[in-house]
Amino acid sequence: MTMPLDLLEKSLNHRISMLLKDGRILEGKLSGYDAYMNMVLADVDERHGEEVRKLGTLVLRGNNIVSISLSTDL
Amino acid sequence: MTMPLDLLEKSLNHRISMLLKDGRILEGKLSGYDAYMNMVLADVDERHGEEVRKLGTLVLRGNNIVSISLSTDL
Amino acid sequence: MTMPLDLLEKSLNHRISMLLKDGRILEGKLSGYDAYMNMVLADVDERHGEEVRKLGTLVLRGNNIVSISLSTDL
Amino acid sequence: MTMPLDLLEKSLNHRISMLLKDGRILEGKLSGYDAYMNMVLADVDERHGEEVRKLGTLVLRGNNIVSISLSTDL
Amino acid sequence: MTMPLDLLEKSLNHRISMLLKDGRILEGKLSGYDAYMNMVLADVDERHGEEVRKLGTLVLRGNNIVSISLSTDL
Amino acid sequence: MTMPLDLLEKSLNHRISMLLKDGRILEGKLSGYDAYMNMVLADVDERHGEEVRKLGTLVLRGNNIVSISLSTDL
Amino acid sequence: MTMPLDLLEKSLNHRISMLLKDGRILEGKLSGYDAYMNMVLADVDERHGEEVRKLGTLVLRGNNIVSISLSTDL
Numbered sequence: 223m224t225m226p227l228d229l230l231e232k233s234l235n236h237r238i239s240m241l242l243k244d245g246r247i248l249e250g251k252l253s254g255y256d257a258y259m260n261m262v263l264a265d266v267d268e269r270h271g272e273e274v275r276k277l278g279t280l281v282l283r284g285n286n287i288v289s290i291s292l293s294t295d296l
Numbered sequence: 297m298t299m300p301l302d303l304l305e306k307s308l309n310h311r312i313s314m315l316l317k318d319g320r321i322l323e324g325k326l327s328g329y330d331a332y333m334n335m336v337l338a339d340v341d342e343r344h345g346e347e348v349r350k351l352g353t354l355v356l357r358g359n360n361i362v363s364i365s366l367s368t369d370l
Numbered sequence: 371m372t373m374p375l376d377l378l379e380k381s382l383n384h385r386i387s388m389l390l391k392d393g394r395i396l397e398g399k400l401s402g403y404d405a406y407m408n409m410v411l412a413d414v415d416e417r418h419g420e421e422v423r424k425l426g427t428l429v430l431r432g433n434n435i436v437s438i439s440l441s442t443d444l
Numbered sequence: 445m446t447m448p449l450d451l452l453e454k455s456l457n458h459r460i461s462m463l464l465k466d467g468r469i470l471e472g473k474l475s476g477y478d479a480y481m482n483m484v485l486a487d488v489d490e491r492h493g494e495e496v497r498k499l500g501t502l503v504l505r506g507n508n509i510v511s512i513s514l515s516t517d518l
Numbered sequence: 519m520t521m522p523l524d525l526l527e528k529s530l531n532h533r534i535s536m537l538l539k540d541g542r543i544l545e546g547k548l549s550g551y552d553a554y555m556n557m558v559l560a561d562v563d564e565r566h567g568e569e570v571r572k573l574g575t576l577v578l579r580g581n582n583i584v585s586i587s588l589s590t591d592l
Numbered sequence: 593m594t595m596p597l598d599l600l601e602k603s604l605n606h607r608i609s610m611l612l613k614d615g616r617i618l619e620g621k622l623s624g625y626d627a628y629m630n631m632v633l634a635d636v637d638e639r640h641g642e643e644v645r646k647l648g649t650l651v652l653r654g655n656n657i658v659s660i661s662l663s664t665d666l
Numbered sequence: 667m668t669m670p671l672d673l674l675e676k677s678l679n680h681r682i683s684m685l686l687k688d689g690r691i692l693e694g695k696l697s698g699y700d701a702y703m704n705m706v707l708a709d710v711d712e713r714h715g716e717e718v719r720k721l722g723t724l725v726l727r728g729n730n731i732v733s734i735s736l737s738t739d740l
Contacts, residue, residue: 223308224328224336226355234667243318243360244687244732254668259334259357260703262668281670281734283703286687288318290355297382298402298410300429317392317434333408333431362392364429371456372476372484374503391466391508407482407505436466438503445530446550446558448577465540465582481556481579510540512577519604520624520632522651539614539656555630555653584614586651593678594698594706596725613688613730629704629727658688660725 230255239291246270259284304329313365333358378403387439394418407432452477461513468492481506526551535587555580600625609661616640629654674699683735690714703728
């Protein structure tokens, strides 16, 4: 069994992509997280349809996250 | 009596399907979960009406889930 | 006094019907539940007006439930 | 001082009426409750404007309740 | 410093008025409360614009309350 | 570092202004608060665009507050 | 690994920018925070599209925050 936080642990320093409750998609390198799934992301791209915006380093609050896509080659 | 988390335990490595609060349906192989019903799903298909998208491996936060359908042949 | 969880206990293996926050009604046999009122339901029918869909076995998260109707002949 | 749960205690086996967050009004005999104000109601009538539906025995989750009207002759 | 619950304590047996999240205003005599700001109110008037309805004695769940107006002559 | 509750402590008996989730702005003298940021405010003015209403003394539940503006001359 | 609260610690006395759930963007100097991500911000600018408003010193409740952008040169 792979616990959700274990998979985040394995994704450290890899790029992940996150779907937020407000419909935005954020892609960035996972630099850290805590037990509430608050995240630190570096080199973040925000995608909203075709639009992409560069957002640098973000702290993202876990309760805004729907799902987290990991690259499958961990 | 079958506790909800026991049934998830029995569903490990089987495909399950999940209805989310935002109306999407995700199908994937259950690789893990925690006490908050955060889930790790592999080989995920997202269905929205007729549309299907391949999403790979996901961590899904439990508080976005309405219900989880299990295959009945466990 | 009948505590809410006691009544669920007495309803085990009986068909119950549940109203969800999203307006759907689910009917099924109660196979289990936990202290958060997460439920395991078997042979589930989903009703939305006249429409009925067969859903098999479900885990339902308690925080999506408004009310639970029990058969009166327990 | 009358604590909220004390007043529920005194209302046991009396008919009460409840306003839910979704605007419905439920009337029924209070058979039990817990510390989260989850309720067991018997012989429930649901009112939505002029319409009345018979719902039998219900478990109602406390977080859907706005207010509880008690008969004043306790 | 006046703690919020201290002010409720001093308001016991006085009429207060409450703004709810659904926009209604309730006025009544405060008969009791608990640490979650669940309230017992007696002789309640519900105001919605010009309309007034008599509601008798109510238990009001604290998480539906925005603010509580106290008479200033405590 | 200035902790949020420390700043409230320093604002006691000063006028502050609060933005609520429902868009209203309340201004009043801070008479007290608790760890949940429930507040006691005196001499409250409610602003909604140009309109101002006098509300006297209020208990405001913390979970309805977005942000609290403090006078800068503490 | 960089924990979310560690990154806030390193951002103390630097300007950060915050996206709120209601769509507003606040920029200000981070003067303090607590474990719930309640924040103290000084010299705050509120941006809503092209509009900028000066808001002085704010306490911001953490549960209204979606994400926090940090300057990348910490």
